[in-house]
Amino acid sequence: MKRLILLASIFLGAAAIHAQINGVINKRGEKPAIAVPDFRGAADAQSFMAVFNSTLWNELDNSGQLKMIAKTFYPTRVPQQPSDFRAPVGGTSQGPWMTDWSSPPVSANYLAFGYTAAQNNQIVLYGWLYDVAQSNPSSAQAIGKVYLGSLDEAGARKVAQEFAADILKYFGATSLIGTRIYFVSDRTGHKEIWSMNYDGSDQKQFTSYRTITSFPVVSADGTKIAFTSYPLLPSSRAAAEKLYAKNAEPRENLGTPQIYVHSLETGRKLVYYNQQASLNAASDFLPDSRHLLIYSTAGGGYSQIYETDLDGGNLRRITHSSALEVEAKANPKTGTDVVFVSGRGGLPQIYRMNIDGTDVSRLTNGEGEAVNPSWSPDGQHIAFAWTRGFEPGNYNIFVMDVANRDFVQLTHGAGRNENPVWAPDGVHLVFSSTRGGRTEIYTMLANGTGVQQLTTQGNNEKPVWSKPTQ
Amino acid sequence: MMTESGRSHRFVGMKKPSAVVLALTLSIVVVSCKKKVPPPPPPPPVTSSTPPASTPQRPVINSFTAEPSTIERGQSSTLTWSITGATDMSITQGIGPVQSSGRRQVSPANSTTYTLNASGPGGTDSRSVTVTVSSTPPPPPPAESTGPRLSSQELLQQQGQDAYFDYDKSDIRSDARDALTRDAGLLRQIFSQDPNFTVVVEGHCDERGSAEYNLALGDRRATAAKDFLVQLGVPADRLKTISYGKERPQCTEANESCWQRNRRAHLSPGQ
Numbered sequence: 001m002k003r004l005i006l007l008a009s010i011f012l013g014a015a016a017i018h019a020q021i022n023g024v025i026n027k028r029g030e031k032p033a034i035a036v037p038d039f040r041g042a043a044d045a046q047s048f049m050a051v052f053n054s055t056l057w058n059e060l061d062n063s064g065q066l067k068m069i070a071k072t073f074y075p076t077r078v079p080q081q082p083s084d085f086r087a088p089v090g091g092t093s094q095g096p097w098m099t100d101w102s103s104p105p106v107s108a109n110y111l112a113f114g115y116t117a118a119q120n121n122q123i124v125l126y127g128w129l130y131d132v133a134q135s136n137p138s139s140a141q142a143i144g145k146v147y148l149g150s151l152d153e154a155g156a157r158k159v160a161q162e163f164a165a166d167i168l169k170y171f172g173a174t175s176l177i178g179t180r181i182y183f184v185s186d187r188t189g190h191k192e193i194w195s196m197n198y199d200g201s202d203q204k205q206f207t208s209y210r211t212i213t214s215f216p217v218v219s220a221d222g223t224k225i226a227f228t229s230y231p232l233l234p235s236s237r238a239a240a241e242k243l244y245a246k247n248a249e250p251r252e253n254l255g256t257p258q259i260y261v262h263s264l265e266t267g268r269k270l271v272y273y274n275q276q277a278s279l280n281a282a283s284d285f286l287p288d289s290r291h292l293l294i295y296s297t298a299g300g301g302y303s304q305i306y307e308t309d310l311d312g313g314n315l316r317r318i319t320h321s322s323a324l325e326v327e328a329k330a331n332p333k334t335g336t337d338v339v340f341v342s343g344r345g346g347l348p349q350i351y352r353m354n355i356d357g358t359d360v361s362r363l364t365n366g367e368g369e370a371v372n373p374s375w376s377p378d379g380q381h382i383a384f385a386w387t388r389g390f391e392p393g394n395y396n397i398f399v400m401d402v403a404n405r406d407f408v409q410l411t412h413g414a415g416r417n418e419n420p421v422w423a424p425d426g427v428h429l430v431f432s433s434t435r436g437g438r439t440e441i442y443t444m445l446a447n448g449t450g451v452q453q454l455t456t457q458g459n460n461e462k463p464v465w466s467k468p469t470q
Numbered sequence: 471m472m473t474e475s476g477r478s479h480r481f482v483g484m485k486k487p488s489a490v491v492l493a494l495t496l497s498i499v500v501v502s503c504k505k506k507v508p509p510p511p512p513p514p515p516v517t518s519s520t521p522p523a524s525t526p527q528r529p530v531i532n533s534f535t536a537e538p539s540t541i542e543r544g545q546s547s548t549l550t551w552s553i554t555g556a557t558d559m560s561i562t563q564g565i566g567p568v569q570s571s572g573r574r575q576v577s578p579a580n581s582t583t584y585t586l587n588a589s590g591p592g593g594t595d596s597r598s599v600t601v602t603v604s605s606t607p608p609p610p611p612p613a614e615s616t617g618p619r620l621s622s623q624e625l626l627q628q629q630g631q632d633a634y635f636d637y638d639k640s641d642i643r644s645d646a647r648d649a650l651t652r653d654a655g656l657l658r659q660i661f662s663q664d665p666n667f668t669v670v671v672e673g674h675c676d677e678r679g680s681a682e683y684n685l686a687l688g689d690r691r692a693t694a695a696k697d698f699l700v701q702l703g704v705p706a707d708r709l710k711t712i713s714y715g716k717e718r719p720q721c722t723e724a725n726e727s728c729w730q731r732n733r734r735a736h737l738s739p740g741q
Contacts, residue, residue, distance in 0.1 A: 189535050189599065191717070212717045215682060228685075230712075255670070256712050257685060278711045279689045281682070295686065297693075303686035324686040341683060347638055348683050371680035385680065392637070393678030393724075418680065438532070458532065462681070 032171060033067040035101050035108040035132075036060060037078045039125075044118035048156035052116065052125075055157045059164035060112075062199075062452070064427050064445040065173040069108050075100040080115040081126060082144070085137045098132040098140055108132055110142070112167060116159070123149045125159040129167055142170055174425035178468030181430055182206065182216045182225060183441055187458030193227055198423065198430075198443065198465070200454030206267065212257075217282055218264070218466035219289035220332060224310070225466075226261045226272075226282035226292060250276035257281055259294060261310065264466070273312035279303055283328045287335040293318075293328040305340055307355070318357040324348070327372065330355065333379030339363065339402075341371050350384055352402065363405055364388075371395070374421045376446075383410075383420035383429055383446070397431055399446060410448035422446070424467045430454075432461040528592035529556035536576075536584070536599040546577040547601045549584060556588035556595070578603055622664040623739045629656050630737040633695050634730060638679065640690035642698050646735075650695060653737060654702035661708055668740035671696045673713040676729035677722070681715055688713030695735035710740055 036057055041049045061068045079085055079096040086095030101111045114127040125147040134140035147162050149155030165175035176198045185194045185203075190210045196203040206225070207213050213229040231254050253274055259282045261272040274280045275298035283293040283305070290310055295303045298315065305319040305328040319325050323344035331337035339352045345362065350370045353360040364370035368387035372395075375382055382402055385395035390413060397420045400407040411417040415435035422429055423443075430443045439459040444451040532552040541547050552571040553559055560567045562585045565574060576584070578601055585598040620628065631653055633646035642650065660667055673692030675684035692711035700706045721728040 186533075189533070189597075212714075214717075215685075252710070255710070257715075278693065279685060279713055281685055295682075297686075297689055301693075303689060324683060324690060326682045326686050327680075341680070343638070343683070348680070369679065369683075371683055395680075457530070 031065065031067040032109045033069055033107060034060065034110040034112060034167075035069045035074060035106055036112045037071065037074050039113070039115050040080065041115065041123075042117035044151065045116040045123050045156075048123060048151075048153055049116065051153045052156040052160045055160035056112070056164055058199075059161055059175075059177075060167060062450065063164075063168050063173055063175075063425075064450060065168060065171055069106055073105045075106070079111075079113050082128065082137050082141070087136075098130065098134060098137070101130075102132040112163075114163075116156070118151055121151050123151050123155045123159060125149070125163060127159075127163040127166075129170060143167065173427070176423055176425055176428070179424055180466050180468075181441070181454070181463050182218055182466060183455070183460055183463040184214045184216065185455070185458050185460045187460075193225070194460075196454065198428075198454075200441075200452075203455070203457075207262075213260075214462055215282060216462060216464050217284050218464050219285040220287050220467070221289040222467045223264055224261060224270070224285070224289065225264050226259060226285065228257050228281040229260050230255060230257055250274070252276055252278075253280070259292070259312070261292075271311050275312070275315060281326070283326070283340075284330055286330050287332050293330060293338070295326045295328065305338070305357075318355065319353070320357065329373050329375055329382075331379040332375050332377055337379070337402075339373040339375070339382055341373065350382070363400060363402065365405075368392075369395075370398075372419045374419075376422045377424060377426040381446075383422060383431075385418045385420065385431075397429065397448075408447075410444070410446075419462055421464050423465045428465075430463040430465050432463060527555035527590070529588040529590040529595045530554050531586055531588055531595045531597045534586045534597040534599055536601045539600065540602040540604060541577075542604050543579060544577065546575045549574045549576060549599065551586055553586070553588045553595075555592060556590040558590070559586070559588045561586050576601060622660045622667040625656065625660055626669065626737055626739055632734040632736050633691075633698075635691055635733045635735070637676070637729075637733065638687065640687065640694045642694055646695070647698070650698045650735075651702060654699050654704050657699065657704045657708075657737075661705065668708045668710065670738045670740040671699070671709055671711045672718075672736040672738055673711065674718060674720070674732055674734050674736065675716045676732040677716050677719060677724070678729065679716070681717070684715035685713055688715045691733075691735050 038053045039049060040046065060066050077096045084096050086097065088094055088097055101108045111130045111132050114125060116123055116125045127145055127147060128141060129143035130140040131142050132140060143166055145166060147159040149158040161177050165177050168175045179198050180195045181198055182193060182195045184191050191212050191214050192208060193206040193213055193216050194203055195206055209229050211230040211232050213227060216225055216227040218225050253276060256278050258274045259272055259280045261270045262268060263270055275296055277296050277298040279297045281295050283295050285292055292308050292310060294306050294308055296306050297303055298306065299317060302322060303324050303326055304317060305325050307316045307318060308314060321344045323342055325340055325342045328338050328340040336355045337352060338355050339350055341348050342351050345366065347369045348371055349362055349364045349366060350373050351360055351362050364386065369392065370384055370386045372385040373382045380402060381399050383397060383399050386398045387395055393416060395416050395418050396412060397410040397417045398407050399410060415433045417431055417433045420429045420431040427446055428443050429446055430441060432439050433442050439461050440453055441455045441460045441463050442451055442453050532554060534551040536547045536549050538547055550573040556570065559570060563582055581600060581602045583598050583600045585596055587596045588594065631649035633649045657669060671692045673688035675688050679687065692713055696709050696711050699709060720731045
């Protein structure tokens with residue numbers, strides 16, 4: 001009986017966080033239903049409309065914020081500008097009208113329409129968003145705006161993304177345009193840091209250290225990246241002496257994992273003085289973007305959590321245990337709550353503490369191995385990887401409400417699923433999975449739906465999602 | 471310009487057109503004196519859509535490496551590759567056609583770049599690796615030696631033994647104790663013969679833990695093995711520890727015998 005009650009409460013807990021996560025995704029309870037008929041282009045603009053229409057549709061659909069009404073339900077008369085609307089006279093239709101879209105079978109709340117034209121060797125988008133429950137076109141208009149882009153596919157994509165961003169902003173959602181995902185790829189033969197757009201486009205190599213370079217973290221202001229790499233052991237004693245002479249770091253550190261900080265604006269390496277230690281690894285930036293959490297063996301013995309300035313100065317030890325402690329992440333809202341992974345109770349689990357190391361409590365219940373915590377932008381949830389219910393190594397993605405420790409499982413055994421990190425919109429997660437054979441990077445909504453694969457070349461892992469640089 | 475008040479129905483005016491559009495619009499007004507915006511063209515004629523032909527898979531070179539990538543003249547390096555979706559695969563520098571995965575030993579006399587080309591119905595892919603041949607001549611063989619004498623490096627590589635660990639543990643097991651005791655004897659011998667030689671104690675983990683946690687666990691294993699060697703009289707200043715976490719596995723099969731081979735401390739020559 002007791003067990004039954006316990007099970008019931010676990011079930012209710014899971015149901016509650018499910019509702020909560022979906023609440024985050026559908027901030028307003030019910031998603032607005034939107035109709036987005038294909039736009040057409042005047043003259044030369046028409047050749048770019050396939051790109052335009054698929055971009056606009058996908059940007060809105062992938063946001064997870066809108067109910068997209070299938071195009072097959074749409075009326076044949078599609079307005080292209082406000083002057084196309086004709087009020088029905090005595091119940092007889094005179095042309096396109098809002099009720100074409102608000103009544104069944106479309107049953108939309110909103111209609112996005114407009115057209116493009118090629119003018120002055122540019123693509124010009126005239127885009128409108130109408131609230132089709134309104135009784136006349138002027139009160140129905142929620143957005144009416146002109147967008148300019150180059151007269152090519154890139155320009156068509158740009159104006160579609162800008163229009164989609166305005167629509168999402170109107171509904172209180174955050175657009176992911178301009179955000180970048182930094183990740184680790186071995187496609188060159190070495191693990192290096194790479195970056196890409198949130199849809200997987202524009203993949204670029206960021207580092208060329210030709211050793212093992214991994215574990216990137218990006219500052220909240222989007223200006224800096226920290227990661228962990230192995231400074232190469234010199235090939236000869238003479239080479240070593242030369243390297244020691246110009247390297248400010250303790251020579252004992254060469255060949256061992258050490259912290260690197262680079263500017264994302266210039267790409268250049270910034271000064272970071274590593275402690276003399278066999279292991280120094282970047283863990284997180286504090287929300288002020290001016291301090292780092294690291295894990296290090298600087299104190300001797302087990303890897304422990306420390307805080308340092310951006311240049312490695314003012315080392316401050318946070319944890320004091322006889323167990324491995326890694327992956328400390330600071331709450332982006334408070335900056336004073338820290339979650340981290342510790343082996344102090346046996347197999348690694350996720351714990352929280354104050355940033356001064358006090359008030360440590362375990363968040364995961366001790367089952368399996370729980371690793372890779374990441375805070376949601378609102379500082380209320382963590383996403384993490386857990387082997388709960390599976391063999392060691394078979395991680396799935398979970399989300400937990402840190403206040404009451406209710407959790408929900410988002411992936412269910414399709415390969416190893418690791419390193420979930422929240423998007424700046426608080427709605428998407430990026431993670432790595434071996435579901436397709438190799439390790440690749442995927443995104444999904446924070447309720448586990450809408451999975452999209454972003455990478456295909458080599459093995460790709462350790463994604464982090466950065467805000468656009470301000 | 472736009473409201474952000476959710477569903478509230480507020481009139482939001484048309485954005486002031488940009489100068490370009492304004493100028494264009496004006497020019498159109500001047501020319502045609504009719505409409506403010508150019509009318510869109512009639513909808514394109516409906517054409518029957520034919521399903522797109524299925525695209526053949528693009529060849530992908532999953533990996534192409536040379537290990538080691540730097541050799542001395544006379545030594546060899548192993549090229550290893552894996553390709554999917556290709557029908558024709560070949561490697562330059564006289565190697566010629568190859569299978570979709572394999573390995574090949576090469577001993578170039580000078581630094582050489584090998585290019586792996588893969589082609590198939592879906593396209594082509596290629597990747598290159600360079601085997602750097604260091605120009606320093608090999609040291610002369612020891613003169614006074616009667617039989618073949620092994621270098622410190624060879625001694626370590628041939629006789630050094632790995633110490634194995636339990637999952638998520640860095641305790642020295644009894645079998646690891648035996649291995650490290652033999653290693654301590656070997657190291658004392660090498661260090662007494664070769665005063666400049668140093669050794670790296672590498673710590674490795676199996677693939678199942680997280681990479682972050684394994685970085686710390688590998689460090690712990692290397693340190694535990696080093697501490698044991700030092701207790702047996704090996705000078706600490708000749709040993710350096712490096713954790714490779716799970717980044718440099720011995721084998722990649724997902725079974726206990728492979729995982730055990732990867733949960734180890736390994737001795738390699740240092741500088």
